[in-house]
Amino acid sequence: MKALEERIRKDGRVLPGNILKVSDFLNHQIDVPFMLEMGREIAGLFAGEKPTKVLTIEASGIAVGFAAAAALELPLVFAKKSKTSNVDEAVYSAEVHSYTHNKDYKIMVSREVLDPNDRVLIVDDFLANGCALRGLIEIVKQAGAEPVGCAIAIEKGFQGGGDALRREGIRVESLAIVESMEGGRLEFRR
């Protein structure tokens, strides 16, 4: 999505440790009209898969998930993060490793909000190593539902998580794929 690449060039900042800071418009302050455009772009990519539900993860996935769900006129579910390892029978859950914070956490979705008949579009703001997406896919499968694909705002292509998922046959569409940000210079995948 050209407009997103331009926005990242304009307002994104590359920080040490391969961090791309986009908190001015994407994940702390949110440019809502622009996010709705991104949602329509995601809807255009995935409407043909006939999803019945959008699934994302708190907190920064909620805005882009909401925008996609709005364009598709679908409900949105967000997985909750938990540091406790308590297993609650009322939830589906998966372990996720965060490379950013170098720790494991659990993500959970109530059994009441996922149904075996659901066709689930997974949406998130960032894709790097793909651990969060794998956790979400696992939860969809635990519910006996069908993951129809993953839609991402910004993929860090050089971290490889998206391509690994694609090689496994999972449809992953990212609105912008950063191929390199060495020396603070952003290059996008063509």
Next chain:
Amino acid sequence: MKALEERIRKDGRVLPGNILKVSDFLNHQIDVPFMLEMGREIAGLFAGEKPTKVLTIEASGIAVGFAAAAALELPLVFAKKSKTSNVDEAVYSAEVHSYTHNKDYKIMVSREVLDPNDRVLIVDDFLANGCALRGLIEIVKQAGAEPVGCAIAIEKGFQGGGDALRREGIRVESLAIVESMEGGRLEFRR
């Protein structure tokens, strides 16, 4: 908002400890088209105050904040919760006491996303004791910005937090005010 009261009667559940569970449509699974209606209702109430920004708090405030910001065509900022008491000079922060979890936490907003010229509409999904709203108002004031009011999806009127804020001259508008849920029977404020 009649439609919200009806939805709470239909899909909400009263649990022990004065908990109103609305996770089917409001704060775990989100009925996005309905939430957009709620956002338009909030916009109708507050457009006259000419807000320049919507402020909410992660995680469950983000959806209703996004819907309000969409209807008002404004940016959304969400405050982040933190358990650390580190003070970072790059943020505005406030202490919030959670009665639900009986603990204190800190909420933070980057200085980069609030401006002294901002007129800030504060939005959240629930209002009980009002502690989260007070923290958000404090952050707006730290930024030298103007809090133009608070818009809430569901207020638990019997917990008094909303009325205390109103007595202090703060405009608080809730789309549904639960006056009582004794014995599991919901009564709304007229």
